[in-house]
Amino acid sequence: MKRTIYTIFLLLVAVSISACSSKEKEAEKEPNIIFGIDADNYTVERKTVERGESWSKILGSYGIGTQKVLRLDQLTKEICPLRTIRLGSRYTTFTRRDSTAVKLDYLVYEKSLVDYVVFAFVGDSVAVREGQREVEIRRKKSSATISTSLWGAIMEANLPYSLAAEMEEIYQWTVDFFGIQVGDHFTVIYDEKFIDTLSVGVGRIWGAKFTHRGKEIYAIPFEQGGRLQYWEVDGGSLRKQLLKAPLKFTRISSKFSHARFHPVLKKYRPHHGVDYAAPSGTPVRAVADGVVTKKSYDKAAGNMLKIKHPGNLSSGYLHLRGFAKGIKVGARVSQGQVIGYVGNTGRSTGPHLDFRLWKGSTPINPLKVPQKPSEPISKENFEKFERVRFRVMAELNGEVPDSMKVTNLENI
Secondary structure (H helix, E strand, O other), X not given: OHHHHHHXXXXXXXXXXXXXXXXXXXXXXXXXXXXXXEHHHOEEEEEEOOOOOOHHHHHHOOOOOHHHHHHHHHHOOOOOOHHHOOOOOEEEEEEEEOOOOEEEEEEEEEOOOOXXXXXXXXXXXXXXXXXXXXXXXXXXXXXXXXXXXXXXXXHHOOOOHHHHHHHHHHHOOOOOOOXXXXXXXXXXXXXXXXEOOEEEEEEEEEEEEEEEOOEEEEEEEEEEOOEEEEEOOOOOEOOEOOOOOOOOOOXXXXXXXXXXXXXXXXXXXXXXOEEEEOOOOOEEEOOOOEEEEEEEEEOOOEEEEEEEXXXXXXXXXXXXXXEOOOOOOOOEEOOOOEEEEEEOOOOOOOOEEEEEEXXXXXXXXXXXXXXXXXXXXXXXXXXXXXXXXXXXHHHHOOOOOHHHOOOOOOOO
């Protein structure tokens, strides 16, 4: 009998300890925070804006009245006007059930993968706040070999698509991406941004090596004059006097010639330009800093611009569909600025850009212009540049300890 009572006592003690342990675990459990809201108190649903829906309609389905919607419209004017709702946009609702109905306390509109806006309807009040999802930065080093194009190589290697745009931005003065060859390859060090396991883009490029037609072209990051640029191994800037091309084109349909057979006039005559075939509306960019000296239309050139550049150079852009906002005679433009759009105006057989260059009044072949680099690394900065260059090249060409990787360009 005593043994039975003792056994029951032990069982009660064990149950008591187990119950206390469970309560302690519950107390230690971290709250489920989503968009800064304690989701444990709500039913959370992630939804998509459907065709024909407006914020007024969506909020009305949760019992949010007209006065609150009007108040919300005032609060969101500078952040995300309610009328700009887009089909397919994602939003998340936080609802709770009281004794009479389902109440919407929060609706979170996802402006992008990172940025969001919280609409709060707690009690009789309406409030709005902006937020950003936590982004994790992971340093990566990746390599790829080109079989079709830079973008094709990026996709085949399962790398972030935005990496292709970053590479084009860095090498746009030195690599002809429409003339790259099968077998060209590259290695690049970069920061990739993640939200949980989802890649949401590329951050800083910490160095690259592009092998083009057998020549290795390095891109070394370095700040000079308060501006981050990319430099070749000898300290020369990758940024050159002229862009390789003023647009992203499909193909070169006609080259510079002193006697080209004209497809419309059906006779031989000089063609002192390069025709870049591209879809109508493709942005056209200024190849260098300069001042617009001509903006006109005629039956041969169609809509055209002429820009004067330093070094007695001028550039011409013919057959444009139209001009970019603010482009007029006397306007200053910067290298890479959009100045117009590919068209088929004037004497033309299809959408393309006829691009021309002059040295003084003499036409020159745009495909054979000697490229002059921008200002090189200064003498006072060269020693620091060498330290950055050594570490970046070492990482690009092999494995190095974390302590050797360049993660800050200020304290090298």
